[in-house]
Amino acid sequence: GTRIIYERKFLLECKNSP
Amino acid sequence: HHLQNRWVLWFFKNDRGRAWRDNLQQITKFDTVEDFWALYSHIKLASKLSAGCDYALFKDGIEPTWEDARNKRGGRWLISLAKERRHIDLDRLWLETLLCLIGESFEEFGQEVCGAVVNIRSKKDKISVWTQEAENQKAVLHIGRVYKERLGLSTKTIIGYQTHADTATKSNTVAKSK
Numbered sequence: 101g102t103r104i105i106y107e108r109k110f111l112l113e114c115k116n117s118p
Numbered sequence: 119h120h121l122q123n124r125w126v127l128w129f130f131k132n133d134r135g136r137a138w139r140d141n142l143q144q145i146t147k148f149d150t151v152e153d154f155w156a157l158y159s160h161i162k163l164a165s166k167l168s169a170g171c172d173y174a175l176f177k178d179g180i181e182p183t184w185e186d187a188r189n190k191r192g193g194r195w196l197i198s199l200a201k202e203r204r205h206i207d208l209d210r211l212w213l214e215t216l217l218c219l220i221g222e223s224f225e226e227f228g229q230e231v232c233g234a235v236v237n238i239r240s241k242k243d244k245i246s247v248w249t250q251e252a253e254n255q256k257a258v259l260h261i262g263r264v265y266k267e268r269l270g271l272s273t274k275t276i277i278g279y280q281t282h283a284d285t286a287t288k289s290n291t292v293a294k295s296k
Binding site for chain 1: 119152154155218222226
């Protein structure tokens with residue numbers, strides 16, 4: 101099946117987005 | 119942004135007056151990136167916890183104990199941190215560990231990952247990633263390689279993998295690494 105992968109850069113960007 | 123897995127954050131506070139298992143508490147569960155950050159920003163940093171406390175992040179359905187069905191044949195990649203590194207590296211390394219877990223950084227071997235633990239202790243703090251089958255060498259080595267790289271550890275830094283069985287029955291202070 102598909103695997104949901106998040107790069108650390110994306111995760112860190114999510115932290116700062118409102 | 120949904121995660122591949124639902125994760126549970128556990129907290130352990132060493133209260134000698136109570137049975138070990140009673141000192142282990144489930145804090146909350148999450149399965150989105152947004153809920154992870156809401157939780158992370160809401161709780162104390164690991165470096166601020168008092169000695170004897172742990173955080174553990176495990177997949178929903180797996181308890182952060184050796185006895186859990188998905189841990190008893192497994193082991194952990196162990197990072198030991200000297201006391202002076204607590205206020206320099208600990209929080210950065212623990213966050214990177216969390217991002218590896220929720221981001222599924224171990225590709226096809228991700229299903230071998232059970233969770234991760236940070237132990238705050240007076241002598242040495244420890245961060246570990248727990249995998250399900252210690253004998254699954256291919257998975258253990260892939261996870262270890264990716265993890266060590268993600269933590270930015272120098273190539274000369276040696277990290278060890280110990281089975282929980284060895285850790286549980288170690289006579290000396292250091293269980294042998296496989």
